[in-house]
Amino acid sequence: MKNFGNKIISWIDERYDLSPVRNLLEHKKVPAHRHSVWYYMGGVTLFLFLVQLLTGILLLLYYRPGEDSAYESVRFIVTEVKFGWLIRNVHNWSANLLVFFAFVHMFSVFFSKAYKKPRELTWVTGFIILVFSLAFGFSGYLLPWNELAFFATKVGTDIVGVVPIIGEPLKILLRGGEDVTGATLSRFFGIHVAILPAIFTVFLVLHLLFIQQQGMHEPEHFKNLPEEKKKYIPFFPDFALKDLLLWVVVFNILIFLALYFPWELGNKAEAFASAPEGIRPEWYFMFMFQSLKLLPAHILFIEGELLGVLFFGVAGFVWMLVPYIKIKHRPNWKIQPLTLVGILIVLFIVIMTIVGYLL
Amino acid sequence: MGKRIYYLLLFTLSASFLFGFILSEKEDKKTDQTQKVDQCYVCHKEIENLPKDFSEIDVHKHANLSCASCHGGDPNSDDQEIAMSPSKGFIGIPKRKDIPKFCGKCHSNIDFMRVYQPRIVTDQVAQYYTSVHGKKLLTGDENVAECSSCHTAHSILPAKDPRSSVYALNVPNTCNKCHGNSTLMEKYSLPVNQSEEYSKSVHGIALLKNKDLGAPACNDCHGNHGATPPGLVSVSHVCGTCHLSNMEYFNSTKMSKAFEEQDFHGCEQCHGNHGVQKPNDEMVGVGKESKCIDCHTEGDEGYAVSKKLYSSLTSLKNKFDAANQKYLEVKQKGMNDVEIGFQLQDAKQALIQSRTLIHTFDTTKVGLKAKEGVDIANKASLLAQEEIDEYYTRRNGFAIATLAFLVFIIALYFKIKDKEKKAS
Numbered sequence: 072m073k074n075f076g077n078k079i080i081s082w083i084d085e086r087y088d089l090s091p092v093r094n095l096l097e098h099k100k101v102p103a104h105r106h107s108v109w110y111y112m113g114g115v116t117l118f119l120f121l122v123q124l125l126t127g128i129l130l131l132l133y134y135r136p137g138e139d140s141a142y143e144s145v146r147f148i149v150t151e152v153k154f155g156w157l158i159r160n161v162h163n164w165s166a167n168l169l170v171f172f173a174f175v176h177m178f179s180v181f182f183s184k185a186y187k188k189p190r191e192l193t194w195v196t197g198f199i200i201l202v203f204s205l206a207f208g209f210s211g212y213l214l215p216w217n218e219l220a221f222f223a224t225k226v227g228t229d230i231v232g233v234v235p236i237i238g239e240p241l242k243i244l245l246r247g248g249e250d251v252t253g254a255t256l257s258r259f260f261g262i263h264v265a266i267l268p269a270i271f272t273v274f275l276v277l278h279l280l281f282i283q284q285q286g287m288h289e290p291e292h293f294k295n296l297p298e299e300k301k302k303y304i305p306f307f308p309d310f311a312l313k314d315l316l317l318w319v320v321v322f323n324i325l326i327f328l329a330l331y332f333p334w335e336l337g338n339k340a341e342a343f344a345s346a347p348e349g350i351r352p353e354w355y356f357m358f359m360f361q362s363l364k365l366l367p368a369h370i371l372f373i374e375g376e377l378l379g380v381l382f383f384g385v386a387g388f389v390w391m392l393v394p395y396i397k398i399k400h401r402p403n404w405k406i407q408p409l410t411l412v413g414i415l416i417v418l419f420i421v422i423m424t425i426v427g428y429l430l
Numbered sequence: 431m432g433k434r435i436y437y438l439l440l441f442t443l444s445a446s447f448l449f450g451f452i453l454s455e456k457e458d459k460k461t462d463q464t465q466k467v468d469q470c471y472v473c474h475k476e477i478e479n480l481p482k483d484f485s486e487i488d489v490h491k492h493a494n495l496s497c498a499s500c501h502g503g504d505p506n507s508d509d510q511e512i513a514m515s516p517s518k519g520f521i522g523i524p525k526r527k528d529i530p531k532f533c534g535k536c537h538s539n540i541d542f543m544r545v546y547q548p549r550i551v552t553d554q555v556a557q558y559y560t561s562v563h564g565k566k567l568l569t570g571d572e573n574v575a576e577c578s579s580c581h582t583a584h585s586i587l588p589a590k591d592p593r594s595s596v597y598a599l600n601v602p603n604t605c606n607k608c609h610g611n612s613t614l615m616e617k618y619s620l621p622v623n624q625s626e627e628y629s630k631s632v633h634g635i636a637l638l639k640n641k642d643l644g645a646p647a648c649n650d651c652h653g654n655h656g657a658t659p660p661g662l663v664s665v666s667h668v669c670g671t672c673h674l675s676n677m678e679y680f681n682s683t684k685m686s687k688a689f690e691e692q693d694f695h696g697c698e699q700c701h702g703n704h705g706v707q708k709p710n711d712e713m714v715g716v717g718k719e720s721k722c723i724d725c726h727t728e729g730d731e732g733y734a735v736s737k738k739l740y741s742s743l744t745s746l747k748n749k750f751d752a753a754n755q756k757y758l759e760v761k762q763k764g765m766n767d768v769e770i771g772f773q774l775q776d777a778k779q780a781l782i783q784s785r786t787l788i789h790t791f792d793t794t795k796v797g798l799k800a801k802e803g804v805d806i807a808n809k810a811s812l813l814a815q816e817e818i819d820e821y822y823t824r825r826n827g828f829a830i831a832t833l834a835f836l837v838f839i840i841a842l843y844f845k846i847k848d849k850e851k852k853a854s
Contacts, residue, residue, distance in 0.1 A: 149766075150766040150768065157824075304850075304853075308849070309846065309849055309850070309853075312842055312845060312846050312849070313846060315842060316839055316842045316843065316846070319835050319838055319839055319842070320835075320839065322835070323831070323832055323835045326828060326831060326832075327828065327832075330824055330825070330828050333764065
């Protein structure tokens with residue numbers, strides 16, 4: 072078996088020269104230190120994306136977009152299709168965990184300052200991937216065409232409409248008309264299964280290429296160690312095996328969640344029905360949603376909601392450009408200014424999310 | 431100058447004429463309005479001598495009818511002598527025996543009544559004289575109910591108004607005012623426990639406790655204006671007004687003729703009257719609660735039929751209960767219960783139809799319908815069992831998968847440790 076494998080590899084090698092890959096596998100090293108655990112977060116996110124890809128393709132086999140068929144087909148998937156319940160619930164849970172781990176990965180990179188030169192573009196592509204993950208979540212939420220998703224999409228697209236000049240046309244473009252209708256569902260389906268995956272894959276490949284090209288980031292405390300004290304483990308197979316171990320654990324947790332905490336399908340969306348209680352966006356939009364809710368109707372002469380939307384837009388953009396922001400190092404400060412901003416952002420997100428669920 | 435004074439005088443004169451004309455118009459209008467005021471009401475209110483049961487919400491008052499519309503007299507005069515003069519048609523308080531005709535003056539006159547309500551019926555008085563109350567009143571019995579006994583005299587409201595004494599929910603109480611009075615009922619040798627029995631019956635609970643206005647009150651079986659106890663022949667028709675299939679089935683059997691011959695009271699014979707309870711399967715068969723064995727004894731045909739009917743019903747009931755139990759388990763386990771729910775609805779329908787078919791006393795018909803229900807219940811049971819099995823299969827599958835993962839994780843862990851050892 073091993074010989075057969077080697078034969079295939081040498082067959083390919085002869086024709087396509089696999090030495091760069093071999094070099095990478097043989098020479099890539101991962102620093103081993105007390106914060107090494109954060110290196111795995113990106114890997115877990117990647118694994119969850121692969122799960123999404125696979126379960127998404129399987130769901131596509133039975134899902135039928137359309138006002139009269141979307142809800143029915145999802146119900147069919149979870150009730151009649153063999154293992155359909157498992158695939159749909161794994162897809163839902165994996166989507167949520169993906170966003171969670173993407174956030175964890177992003178903040179771990181931020182606090183360990185791994186975005187600094189020469190990894191600026193890795194950060195930028197990573198941030199774009201996160202934004203697209205959120206767009207995946209938002210578009211996928213509507214696809215089962217149930218009450219809660221219908222009204223949450225209504226509220227969500229309404230927020231887009233607040234943006235000056237481009238807001239209203241963008242809202243109509245997203246909705247495929249004035250209101251959330253079957254046309255919106257078709258659009259969201261197209262965005263979710265074709266447009267987003269295509270763009271997402273490009274940025275993901277770039278992101279991964281950058282990482283392979285530049286290797287793993289070494290934090291300051293590690294860099295300052297004398298050479299003999301720096302410990303590395305080979306990426307292949309040592310680090311890869313550990314990655315695999317974590318992926319298996321996460322996969323097992325995914326199945327556990329899918330089995331014991333299945334996602335409700337709820338009632339079919341009804342445009343003329345009154346909005347059900349407890350319409351709320353997915354948890355990862357909650358901090359923004361709650362902030363917009365808490366803002367007063369008017370701040371000076373500007374609408375509160377508009378100001379909030381603009382603020383989040385600008386803040387997101389600035390956050391993407393973090394590697395290019397130069398702030399003077401202050402040796403007397405225990406916590407550096409940028410780190411402090413990061414801590415405040417994490418606190419803001421966590422507190423607003425909790426408040427959103429409690430209020 | 432002289433001309434100017436002349437013009438001024440002319441203007442002043444025309445102005446005062448115009449002003450005087452406007453004033454006099456206003457005064458005329460005032461007199462018109464005073465004429466519309468019901469002086470009976472004004473004076474009686476002033477001297478606090480309005481009828482005891484007088485209410486501002488009375489339907490007649492709302493229709494702008496004056497006291498004089500019923501009692502006669504001149505409502506425009508504030509002079510008592512003139513207003514309440516017999517020459518002005520004043521009747522005063524009518525005698526009890528005259529009340530039906532008193533109300534009938536208007537209520538039996540369709541030309542008058544249609545002004546207020548185009549679809550109103552005007553045969554209440556005619557119906558009343560066919561009732562026991564009406565007949566007795568004609569013989570001079572003044573203890574019986576007339577219009578005001580049920581509708582009140584001066585707080586009359588339409589029957590659809592929840593505040594009305596004849597609103598469906600209030601009817602049992604209204605009737606019971608007299609029919610619950612033992613001193614009064616003793617004269618007629620009538621029992622006084624109807625209201626109590628009714629309130630515990632399936633109809634009474636539905637109406638009084640569950641506020642189901644579709645449930646019958648006293649008047650739905652006895653009639654209202656023509657109130658009379660249903661005769662032997664009419665009992666099944668009275669019940670059949672709502673329980674149509676039961677009546678049709680029963681009337682087409684030879685049992686109905688046997689009932690007539692025996693002077694049995696149709697439905698009431700088995701189900702009772704005021705205290706009618708929700709029927710149960712024990713009413714047939716040969717057990718202690720069976721109604722059939724009141725007449726039939728072991729060895730006769732009816733006895734055997736009753737036994738068979740009971741067996742058909744209980745077999746379906748047991749199957750339905752077993753399937754329903756499983757259905758609840760499926761629901762509780764969060765599995766797919768939609769199809770099972772539909773099946774059970776059909777099984778329940780078959781059970782209801784089998785119970786209705788009991789009134790045919792036909793064992794074949796009941797047996798076939800019950801069999802249909804049993805088959806559906808069995809299907810539902812099977813489906814439910816599949817879902818329950820699936821529930822455990824999933825959990826077992828998860829346990830096996832976790833075990834496999836665990837083995838793999840442990841193997842990986844040792845492999846990593848081994849590598850680390852070799853490296854160091």
